[in-house]
Amino acid sequence: MTQTEEKMSTQSKLILFILILGNFLCLISETVMNVALPSIISDFHIRTSSAQWLTTGYMLVIGISVPVSAFLIQRFTLRQLFVTAMSFYLIGSFIGFITPWFSLLFVGRMIQALGTGIILPLVMSTMLTLVPVSKRGTVMGIFSVAILFAPAIGPVLSGLIIQYYSWRIIFLGLLIAAALIFLFALFKLSNVSETSRPTIHIPSVILSTIGFGGVVYGFSAAGEETGWSNPIVWLTLIIGVVALALFVRQQSKLNSPMINMKPFRSSVFSRSIVLMFLIMMIQFSMMLILPLYFQTAAGLSPLQTGFLMLPGGVTLALTAMVGGRLFDKIGFKPLLLTGLVLLTIILSLFTTISSGTSTTTAAILYAAFTIGVGLSIGPVMTLALNQVPKPLHAHGSAISNTINQVSGAIGPALYTSIMTMASQHFIQQSNETNKTLLQIKSMTSGVHTVYYVAIVFAVVSFLLALTLKKKDQQLETQ
Structure with a gap:
């Protein structure tokens, strides 16, 4: 049977449904804090620039962790990675809900981001494994809803919550949703890909972290009040671009690149x-x-x-x-x-x-x-x-x-x-x-x-x- 004649099994559809749900929740988290920042600033008596790190830091951790995902996807099973990622997300959401200090709230957001950085590429990689080429347009259309609609709906949901309740309710809602997806995955998610034992190249991880971290941080900092006049912006961008160039050159020479x-x-x-x-x-x-x-x-x-x-x-x-x-x-x-x-x-x-x-x-x-x-x-x-x-x-x-x-x-x-x-x-x-x-x-x-x-x-x-x-x-x- 050719690939174009293949049909997706019910099990494959269920696996993709669980993964896209997790992906949707994680992408909502990218923008859900934007509207809540004024309330957080008021509650913790912090500066706007400090509060902005709840969003900037989230993007930074994702930017650093996503490039490592190829190694993780090859090394661990789908079930192991998804359950671990949702565990990180659950822990981060719980910390955000109960925290009495801004520093702990920041830690909770970064733990959330770590789970998100694992889930985002996991969904796409699994889709490529399960979905025949002739059906990928349809499935990618559904996946695009998570990619594009979730960040758009985040501010609307947080705006409704902030209008009537505390910003902590945002984290409670994320916690409940994550717990339901976690339990669903625990009982219904099965493995679909073979694992191998690729070696992790530490210099590649370091260059990737510096490169993607520098670029993401540099551009994020450029969007703040001081903008492009801030020398830190240019310094981090230059360091990031140089590290990325070295990273790409290194990957092309390795037998088992990251x-x-x-x-x-x-x-x-x-x-x-x-x-x-x-x-x-x-x-x-x-x-x-x-x-x-x-x-x-x-x-x-x-x-x-x-x-x-x-x-x-x-x-x-x-x-x-x-x-x-x-x-x-x-x-x-x-x-x-x-x-x-x-x-x-x-x-x-x-x-x-x-x-x-x-x-x-x-x-x-x-x-x-x-x-x-x-x-x-x-x-x-x-x-x-x-x-x-x-x-x-x-x-x-x-x-x-x-x-x-x-x-x-x-x-x-x-x-x-x-x-x-x-x-x-x-x-x-x-x-x-x-x-x-x-x-x-x-x-x-x-x-x-x-x-x-x-x-x-x-x-x-x-x-x-x-x-x-x-x-x-x-x-x-x-």
Whole structure:
């Protein structure tokens, strides 16, 4: 029986269901703290810069741990890794719920992140093992819901909780959800892949930690108040980039590399990974800048802003699932090109928004924007992973998830700094004497500049997508 004729068993579907549930919960945690930070600052009497580390540190730990995942996936069974990861997540959530000190809350978040860093690549690697190539579009569409919808719904959930309860209830909710998934996995999750005993190359781990840690921290720090003028930003970025260059060079020479670079020998894989990075960058132009603008310029509360973004989140989930099914029927190219054209059009419309733009108009435009994202990101991820031979599934998964995490660090920092610089330039050129109006107009100018940059990303993505051929869709080799 050929792979295209194969069907997924009920057991395989159950395994993927459990893994995607865990993945969804972990990705909610990436953004769920954003709205809660003011309350945490007030309760613990700490500075904003200190509280921000609950989010920055979370991303940093994930960025460091994901590259090690290829080794872990080969060394340990699926059940061992998932149960261990959910145990970390449970412990971290419990600490966050009961902690009387901020320092302990920070430790709890980092333990949560450690579990997340294991689960994210585990899901994708298992999917490659269980799902026939002919069905991957559909499954990747469902998986894309977790990747894109979970971070969008996080602020909405935390906004609702903060409005009526303590921020600790957020951790209680995460704890209960994690416990249910943990118990479900304990009784229903079975092993599907063979293990081996690869050796861990300590210098590679050190270079990976310094490299990915430096890049993630550098870009995260650039998004703070001091921005690119902070010498620490440049120092950590330079150290991170140099360490990554040495890491890549070292991996290409090792017999048993921590992350095998062989998938990049496929030009289709390489172009798809670049496309994935660019589309994620475009997505962040909305996820970060749009709510920030409407909170500052239009005076919306975090909860109101969350509901502004909610229709887009729902639309994104539906589009990703439909797009996944269409991928298996008509191929990636019509979906990818349509999505990128739609993104370019909607971004052009967003260059005209102002403080007078109604929330209904903004919500409709954002929902249309998410249709473009849903049609683009799932197909390009599936296309990339279809190029990875079976022995390299764990490595392809680690590469893909690392790109997602790095784009998550670069996107907010890049757009925040662009908006700040454009706003400052407007202030210097403006004759406006009303300080309130000047702030709104300068921020509007900054937001417009951000969307012009995002349009450039969209156009480059479209041109790159044109170089991909329909015959590239199902090229996995054994």
